[in-house]
Amino acid sequence: MRVHISLNVSSVAESAAFYEALFGAPASKRRDDYVNFRLDTPAIHLALQQGDSQAGQGASHFGIELPDQDSLAAWRARLDGAGVAFAPEDAAQCCYATADKLWLTDPDGYRWEVWVRTGEYAEMGATRVTAEASSAACCAA
Incomplete structure (x- = not known):
């Protein structure tokens, strides 16, 4: 079981680099407009897609x-x-x-x-x- 979080980001490449450093693991899937991390430790499926960032919106x-x-x-x-x-x-x-x-x-x-x-x-x-x-x-x- 993994928690899934999907975030809109202003730069997929910049965000992917941050999360690779945060998790200490490479992205599981990488496209120009999308990256995801399917990790066991922590048990998370984090998806990052190009779009309007909405940090702080809830x-x-x-x-x-x-x-x-x-x-x-x-x-x-x-x-x-x-x-x-x-x-x-x-x-x-x-x-x-x-x-x-x-x-x-x-x-x-x-x-x-x-x-x-x-x-x-x-x-x-x-x-x-x-x-x-x-x-x-x-x-x-």
Whole structure:
């Protein structure tokens, strides 16, 4: 089973390069106006097609939850090595949980959170995405 996400992007080539670096894997299918990633880890089918980018039009962000701190450290090292910009957020208090996170933004402004849950939190809290996207809560759908 895979989650499927389809995004309109302003440049298929630029977005494909970003997601290849994000996932550490090549695209599964590549055409001039379309690219997809069918991955087992994370279990996702991400399709990118040429079109009007609609970042911020209802989706707060997308996320990849990792199992442990070692996995987060490995993602951080891989993204650093690939030259992908990210903003770390340690000890975030959001969505009734605490977490260590990496925030990334793709070429069209779609926000991605790579994170590991570290504990429970008694309140909804807030996280970096709320400060950077004022109309969205950290866990809004």
